[in-house]
Amino acid sequence: MRRSWPLILLLALLLPALAVAQAVRDPSPMQFTDQAEADRFHDLAGELRCVKCQNQSLADSNAAIAQDLRHEVLTLMRQGKSNAEVKDYLVARYGEFVLYRPRMDTKTWLLWFGPALVLLAGAVVVVNVVRRHSRMAAAGPPDSIKATAAVDEDQEW
Amino acid sequence: MTPIEKSTFSRWVPLLAAAAIGALLLAGVILSRSQDREALPSPLIGKSAPTFDLPVLHDASYRISSRELLGEPYLMNVWGSWCPECRVEHPVLTRFAETKRVRVVGYNLKDEREDALRWLEQFGNLYFVVLADYSGETALDWGIYGAPETFLVDAKGVVRWKHVGTVTQQILDDEVIPLLDRMDAES
Numbered sequence: 001m002r003r004s005w006p007l008i009l010l011l012a013l014l015l016p017a018l019a020v021a022q023a024v025r026d027p028s029p030m031q032f033t034d035q036a037e038a039d040r041f042h043d044l045a046g047e048l049r050c051v052k053c054q055n056q057s058l059a060d061s062n063a064a065i066a067q068d069l070r071h072e073v074l075t076l077m078r079q080g081k082s083n084a085e086v087k088d089y090l091v092a093r094y095g096e097f098v099l100y101r102p103r104m105d106t107k108t109w110l111l112w113f114g115p116a117l118v119l120l121a122g123a124v125v126v127v128n129v130v131r132r133h134s135r136m137a138a139a140g141p142p143d144s145i146k147a148t149a150a151v152d153e154d155q156e157w
Numbered sequence: 158m159t160p161i162e163k164s165t166f167s168r169w170v171p172l173l174a175a176a177a178i179g180a181l182l183l184a185g186v187i188l189s190r191s192q193d194r195e196a197l198p199s200p201l202i203g204k205s206a207p208t209f210d211l212p213v214l215h216d217a218s219y220r221i222s223s224r225e226l227l228g229e230p231y232l233m234n235v236w237g238s239w240c241p242e243c244r245v246e247h248p249v250l251t252r253f254a255e256t257k258r259v260r261v262v263g264y265n266l267k268d269e270r271e272d273a274l275r276w277l278e279q280f281g282n283l284y285f286v287v288l289a290d291y292s293g294e295t296a297l298d299w300g301i302y303g304a305p306e307t308f309l310v311d312a313k314g315v316v317r318w319k320h321v322g323t324v325t326q327q328i329l330d331d332e333v334i335p336l337l338d339r340m341d342a343e344s
Binding site: 051052064065068069072091092093094095096097 | 197198199200201267293294296297298299300302303
């Protein structure tokens, strides 16, 4: 327990560094009218990226701009905007980047289908290798099977 | 294809695949080193600047609307007394404003009025006019997410350029001035 004091002291000293380059405003907490609104808000804010600290969602970030955008999102929700309309609003201002789940278009299709394509390529390779081996095993005379096996041992990759 | 040809080709496949993955990783490393990798491209470029109507910092009884700035291009610089980088670019922008190449409009974001006025008194006021956005509401329309940020708006009110972060002399020479020349040629 005593050993953790230097660490706590260090963290306390580093705290002011976190405050750089952010406008200081009172962080007024979000007020929700009911649970349904709160749930919908948290779902939506979790899908939106903070533009300042880009590895956090709008829901997690403490940046001043995230605070403002959270209030803006709630205001838009109360104006009767759908989730898609709220997202459109933010995309029009900050670009596609604000969406954690990027939309599918010519720029993002590789992102969406890339992993599947790699998996497919791997499957094609595996099928080819298996087919070739079984063809060799079926066609070749018995002593050539031994030779194939020896080659296989050399090529472990 | 004879069996021999096929086997020489397939021997190269793993090497090619490894090279491709290596190139991808290298590109990632190089990209992550660039200084403005966190700067977002503005979707506003090439579109009409968002309309606004904001009080003037030095006399809050005056307001300036986006319509009043039409007719000539302007460089809009977002700053705040709370922003350390704004101090860094301040002398660069001051020297540029003195050339009177373009109007430089200040956009004071989420500041206290006294702090902002003191800041200008201390470092010098380079701006043609300073707009004050205390709530940061208009800033949302511009896609502003911090300071410093700088926009170039043409005579027709179309956003032509945006820079996130400190403006340096090199950025002015390489990007802003050539673009201003092109805009002059267009009109």
